Amino acid sequence: MEDKKNNASDSLRKYGKYSSVVFQMLFIIGISFWGGHQLDLYFETGSNVLVLVIGLSGLCLSLYTTVKRLEILNKEEQDNAKQK
Amino acid sequence: MLKKTAILFYSLLMFATAFAQHENVENQHGKPVTETPELSGKEERRKEVKEFVDHHILDAHDVALMVKGGHHIGFPLPVIIYDEGFHFFMSNTEGVDGHEFIHGSPVESNGKFYTLNHEKIYRTDSKGTLTLDKDHHPTEKRVLDLSITKSVLVIFLVAIFMIVLFGGMARSYKKSLVPSGAAKFLEPLVIFVRDDIAIPNIGHKYKRFMGYLLTVFFFILFLNVLGLMPFGINVTGNIAITFCLAIVTYLITTFSGSKDYWKHIFWMPGVPVPMKFIMMPIEILGTLTKPFALMIRLFANMTAGHIVVMTLIGSIYIFENWIAGVAFPFLTFVIYLLEVLVAFLQAYVFTMLSALFIGMAVEEHEHEHAH
Numbered sequence: 001m002e003d004k005k006n007n008a009s010d011s012l013r014k015y016g017k018y019s020s021v022v023f024q025m026l027f028i029i030g031i032s033f034w035g036g037h038q039l040d041l042y043f044e045t046g047s048n049v050l051v052l053v054i055g056l057s058g059l060c061l062s063l064y065t066t067v068k069r070l071e072i073l074n075k076e077e078q079d080n081a082k083q084k
Numbered sequence: 085m086l087k088k089t090a091i092l093f094y095s096l097l098m099f100a101t102a103f104a105q106h107e108n109v110e111n112q113h114g115k116p117v118t119e120t121p122e123l124s125g126k127e128e129r130r131k132e133v134k135e136f137v138d139h140h141i142l143d144a145h146d147v148a149l150m151v152k153g154g155h156h157i158g159f160p161l162p163v164i165i166y167d168e169g170f171h172f173f174m175s176n177t178e179g180v181d182g183h184e185f186i187h188g189s190p191v192e193s194n195g196k197f198y199t200l201n202h203e204k205i206y207r208t209d210s211k212g213t214l215t216l217d218k219d220h221h222p223t224e225k226r227v228l229d230l231s232i233t234k235s236v237l238v239i240f241l242v243a244i245f246m247i248v249l250f251g252g253m254a255r256s257y258k259k260s261l262v263p264s265g266a267a268k269f270l271e272p273l274v275i276f277v278r279d280d281i282a283i284p285n286i287g288h289k290y291k292r293f294m295g296y297l298l299t300v301f302f303f304i305l306f307l308n309v310l311g312l313m314p315f316g317i318n319v320t321g322n323i324a325i326t327f328c329l330a331i332v333t334y335l336i337t338t339f340s341g342s343k344d345y346w347k348h349i350f351w352m353p354g355v356p357v358p359m360k361f362i363m364m365p366i367e368i369l370g371t372l373t374k375p376f377a378l379m380i381r382l383f384a385n386m387t388a389g390h391i392v393v394m395t396l397i398g399s400i401y402i403f404e405n406w407i408a409g410v411a412f413p414f415l416t417f418v419i420y421l422l423e424v425l426v427a428f429l430q431a432y433v434f435t436m437l438s439a440l441f442i443g444m445a446v447e448e449h450e451h452e453h454a455h
Contacts, residue, residue: 012433013285016440023377024370031369065366068355 021069025062032058126402133398140316140394141387142203144234145175146186149315160186161237165198165205167227175231180210188212198227205229235319242306246299277301277435285439289446293439296336300329301435304382308427311386312420320430321386323379330375333438338371341445374441378434385430389423 036054043050148158160176163185171193179189180197190199190212198205199212206224208214214222232240253267263271277298282290307319319325347353349367351360396416400408 010284012436013440016433016437020370020374020377020441023373024366027369027373027376028366061362061366064359065363065370068352068363071354 017073021066021073024069025066028058028062028065029055032061130402133395133402136398137391137394141318141321141390143318143322144186144203144316145200145231147234147237147315160184161234162232163205164230164232165193165227166230167196167198167207169194171196171198179212181212205231234317235322235325238307238310238317238319239325242303242310246302246306250302273302274298281432281436281439285436285443286446287443292340293336293442296332297435297439300332300438301431304329304434305428305431308386308431311390312423312427318386318390320382321390323383326379326383329382329434330379333378333441334372334375336438337374337441337445340442342448344448345445374437378437381437382430382434385426389419389426392419393423 033051033055036051036058037048039054040048040050145163146156146158146160148156150157160174163171163173163175163177165171173185173191173193175186176184177191179185179191179199181189183189185191185198185200188200190197190208190210192210197208197210197212199208199214200206201214201222205227206214206222207227208224214224217223249266249270252265253263253270256264256267278290278294281301282294282297286293304320307317307325310317311320349371350364352363352367355363393416396412396419400412402408403412
């Protein structure tokens with residue numbers, strides 16, 4: 001019973017950690033595309049060039065941060081497993 | 085399995101009908117078409133249900149317990165406005181055209197006129213004219229509304245209730261450590277918050293944060309449960325409330341952050357130096373996305389629950405046949421049971437994630453100093 005309870009709260013904790021990574025990723029992508037669009041309007045480029053450049057680099061950056069975050073989380077989990 | 089599929093199918097069907105209704109209403113607005121009286125009656129009912137649901141999920145300037153014969157039975161609440169000085173009046177004050185303020189009549193206060201439009205107060209002229217822009221939003225100036233609305237009233241009541249309840253509980257423990265009265269029910273919950281939420285997530289520093297975690301857990305729980313009762317209370321489904329709760333979590337995480345927490349944000353270990361500079365703003369953004377996710381999660385869950393239950397009840401009056409009369413109450417009951425679970429689960433999830441974020445902030449990485 002105790003084990004089952006721990007498992008449930010453990011998986012929820014993992015869910016919390018991973019979902020915050022996802023939200024961060026979404027935020028970066030959203031902000032970079034939105035910012036690119038705003039800059040396009042501000043500089044009156046008349047095309048979507050800044051949306052594409054900034055948005056896509058934001059996308060790459062979000063992937064990089066996600067991978068880094070996951071690495072850190074993975075390491076933490078391994079450390080926890082070792083401690084147990 | 086089959087049952088789950090059936091419930092899912094019915095829910096999808098309901099959403100489809102809800103959206104279909106919405107489009108129909110829009111069409112009706114757009115093109116004046118001649119309709120048979122029967123159809124327009126049904127359309128009217130759909131519009132009424134939609135308005136009822138829309139109205140329910142908003143905050144209100146009065147408390148309406150029920151409607152009987154076209155009359156709202158309830159009581160008014162004080163309206164407090166700041167617009168170059170404070171203005172006070174009750175929400176049932178009779179306006180210039182003989183109706184009450186809450187029913188859209190402009191009310192005069194200290195030489196200025198105010199009117200209510202979709203629960204938002206605008207400054208207007210003596211006739212209550214509102215010019216609408218293309219999105220149907222009034223272009224008139226909105227005023228700072230500090231009214232005691234229905235949500236504010238409920239928050240006050242829950243706060244007083246919690247002080248009385250937990251104050252009494254604390255006093256009873258001074259006499260004897262054996263729980264008595266309400267403590268019999270609440271002690272397991274308090275222990276649960278401590279042993280299953282605070283200690284596993286925060287670690288040995290948990291004591292400092294227990295006050296906040298317990299408060300937020302019971303506050304959300306009581307409001308969620310009150311939201312399921314038939315008084316039309318939807319406080320945790322209000323984004324302003326969840327925003328404030330998330331802000332408190334954000335402030336606590338920020339001000340209790342350890343050296344390691346800030347090091348991870350400003351100078352992330354394990355990445356090349358140029359990337360450290362790029363990661364800095366992203367990590368700062370990351371501190372904001374966490375409470376943002378908290379805010380959206382609670383708000384969306386509660387609002388969605390309320391809308392689904394209200395739409396299902398409303399569907400009985402739209403379809404008006406014996407299949408709908410049997411199916412929808414049953415479906416509402418199933419969804420309602422699910423909502424009871426969600427009420428507890430969301431209180432738990434909010435507290436758990438707050439504890440998790442606080443834990444991430446106060447945590448000191450011993451393994452990193454080793455290598």
